[in-house]
Amino acid sequence: MEMDVVAASELQRGGWDVVVIGSGFGSLFFLHSYLKRHPDHRILVLEWGASHSRQWQVDHQTNSAVDYQTTISNHGEKDWNFSIGLGGGTNCWQGMTARMHPHDFELKSRYGVGLDWPISYDDIAEYYDLAETVMNVAGAPDAGKVFPRSAPFPQQQHHLSRTERLIKADRPDTFFAAPQAKLTSNVGTRGACCNNGTCSLCPTGARFYAIEDMADIWEAPNLTICTGARVREIDFSGPIAKAVLFESEGREYRAEADLIVLGANGIHSPFILQQSGILGGDPGSYLGEKMLTFVEIMLDGMDHFDGGTATTGFELSYIDGEFRSRHGAVQYWTNNSFLWGGLRLDPPGRHRQVFPIGITVEDLLYKENAVVDTGNKYPVIEHSGFSDYAMKGLDFAISKIPEVFSSLPIESVELRRVLPTADHIHGSLRMGDDPTTSVVDSSQLHHHLRNLLVVGTSVFPTTSWAVPSLTCAAMSLKVGATI
Ligand SMILES: Cc1cc2nc3c(=O)[nH]c(=O)nc-3n(C[C@H](O)[C@H](O)[C@H](O)COP(=O)(O)OP(=O)(O)OC[C@H]3O[C@@H](n4cnc5c(N)ncnc54)[C@H](O)[C@@H]3O)c2cc1C
Numbered sequence: 001m002e003m004d005v006v007a008a009s010e011l012q013r014g015g016w017d018v019v020v021i022g023s024g025f026g027s028l029f030f031l032h033s034y035l036k037r038h039p040d041h042r043i044l045v046l047e048w049g050a051s052h053s054r055q056w057q058v059d060h061q062t063n064s065a066v067d068y069q070t071t072i073s074n075h076g077e078k079d080w081n082f083s084i085g086l087g088g089g090t091n092c093w094q095g096m097t098a099r100m101h102p103h104d105f106e107l108k109s110r111y112g113v114g115l116d117w118p119i120s121y122d123d124i125a126e127y128y129d130l131a132e133t134v135m136n137v138a139g140a141p142d143a144g145k146v147f148p149r150s151a152p153f154p155q156q157q158h159h160l161s162r163t164e165r166l167i168k169a170d171r172p173d174t175f176f177a178a179p180q181a182k183l184t185s186n187v188g189t190r191g192a193c194c195n196n197g198t199c200s201l202c203p204t205g206a207r208f209y210a211i212e213d214m215a216d217i218w219e220a221p222n223l224t225i226c227t228g229a230r231v232r233e234i235d236f237s238g239p240i241a242k243a244v245l246f247e248s249e250g251r252e253y254r255a256e257a258d259l260i261v262l263g264a265n266g267i268h269s270p271f272i273l274q275q276s277g278i279l280g281g282d283p284g285s286y287l288g289e290k291m292l293t294f295v296e297i298m299l300d301g302m303d304h305f306d307g308g309t310a311t312t313g314f315e316l317s318y319i320d321g322e323f324r325s326r327h328g329a330v331q332y333w334t335n336n337s338f339l340w341g342g343l344r345l346d347p348p349g350r351h352r353q354v355f356p357i358g359i360t361v362e363d364l365l366y367k368e369n370a371v372v373d374t375g376n377k378y379p380v381i382e383h384s385g386f387s388d389y390a391m392k393g394l395d396f397a398i399s400k401i402p403e404v405f406s407s408l409p410i411e412s413v414e415l416r417r418v419l420p421t422a423d424h425i426h427g428s429l430r431m432g433d434d435p436t437t438s439v440v441d442s443s444q445l446h447h448h449l450r451n452l453l454v455v456g457t458s459v460f461p462t463t464s465w466a467v468p469s470l471t472c473a474a475m476s477l478k479v480g481a482t483i
């Protein structure tokens with residue numbers, strides 16, 4: 001694949017039609033749509049990290065040469081996780097692709113907590129279909145009962161384990177093969193998933209990697225990619241964003257553009273606005289994420305681990321309901337690999353009689369949990385940890401396990417641990433109709449600088465229970481197609 005990657009010192013002089021900051025989910029899915037409409041626009045992508053092939057990542061057992069923890073100063077009670085490099089989170093993610101539920105967009109009006117989104121499920125439904133097509137998502141056709149869809153999944157669903165087939169027979173309307181951007185059949189040079197469960201570093205390419213699977217972007221003649229370019233500020237005058245200021249190899253650069261697209265993740269994007277003095281809507285506040293917990297069900301006489309991928313099923317009985325006025329919605333991922341657990345050691349000979357589950361729990365976003373600019377080179381994070389809303393949701397989720405998994409021969413339920421981060425970042429540049437309480441509008445345009453667009457999960461006003469990247473991709477496809 002011909003990828004035109006240049007150093008900052010080699011960039012042509014003169015302005016650009018579009019400068020895109022960062023190259024993760026938000027930026028790349030925006031470009032996928034935008035390039036189709038504007039094949040003649042001169043577009044520059046400024047990416048802090050380097051370009052590392054999938055093979056490089058597998059060989060080095062890391063997604064990036066930059067340790068992301070050195071790019072933040074975490075003063076809070078919980079961890080965060082992201083990847084710095086060409087492709088951003090499309091390199092390190094695990095390929096889980098849940099859609100949000102239609103009611104997730106209406107949390108405030110339905111349940112009196114959180115915020116309503118200024119867009120609805122129907123507004124992005126066609127882009128969910130398109131995002132799944134770009135990523136070759138494998139999924140269960142009958143999940144359309146919960147998440148309305150107008151096109152079939154591009155790949156057939158992954159094979160459920162015998163344990164999960166019992167759950168499916170018991171709960172046909174709420175338990176489904178989990179949707180995944182992991183192939184069940186080979187596509188081009190991408191091999192089908194072989195279920196070894198190291199999906200952040202997938203050796204077969206079964207899992208979607210943008211650096212391999214979005215050739216339309218990398219080969220676009222009107223696109224220039226500059227790596228090793230850390231953006232510091234956006235220069236603006238009145239209501240117009242003028243230029244992007246960035247540093248590379250110790251030198252300062254300025255790239256002028258008619259449209260600036262900010263897609264530098266939910267921690268660095270607000271920091272760039274703060275450093276620029278673009279403070280409308282309070283960038284950086286309402287930072288948060290959902291909770292991810294890991295549980296093992298010990299099985300009495302039944303073997304597990306014969307499913308078709310790493311995370312095989314998802315159970316949706318409690319992703320929505322009036323209980324959301326009191327605690328978070330919950331979703332169970334049933335797991336078929338050693339991602340969140342391992343073989344059973346005790347008693348001997350029953351090593352496969354264990355059923356690992358990941359539970360995601362929605363949390364609320366709070367103003368005081370924030371990315372803060374303290375005048376240093378890197379953003380400071382202040383966060384008080386998961387709230388009571390999430391902790392009560394977790395208690396609720398654990399209490400429902402005997403009911404939800406009643407078709408299994410449960411010997412005991414062991415709560416293993418709340419993970420220090422679910423690897424998702426939301427809310428620091430949230431979208432909304434009110435410019436005093438949100439940073440961007442329903443089109444993801446900045447309320448005050450109308451040629452500044454924000455893409456990525458930073459614009460999410462709530463966490464929902466669902467993994468975020470498919471929704472981020474769908475929203476970005478939409479703004480790229482309509483701006
Ligand atoms: C280990 C792991 C597993 C995950 N698994 C899943 C999953 O299975 N399903 C799911 O839905 N989500 C998953 N996620 C979350 C997913 O990666 C994020 O939701 C998604 O990447 C967010 O997209 P984004 O565009 O907001 O940011 P990113 O994809 O992080 O992109 C930000 C880009 O900006 C660049 N950048 C940052 N600062 C600057 C700067 N100052 N100047 C220039 N460039 C900059 C970064 O290098 C990067 O390229 C996972 C995340 C991790 C870490």
Ligand code: SF4
Nearest residue numbers: 193194196197199202
């Ligand atoms: S289970 Fe294996 S083959 Fe499948 S996506 Fe994960 S790492 Fe790749």
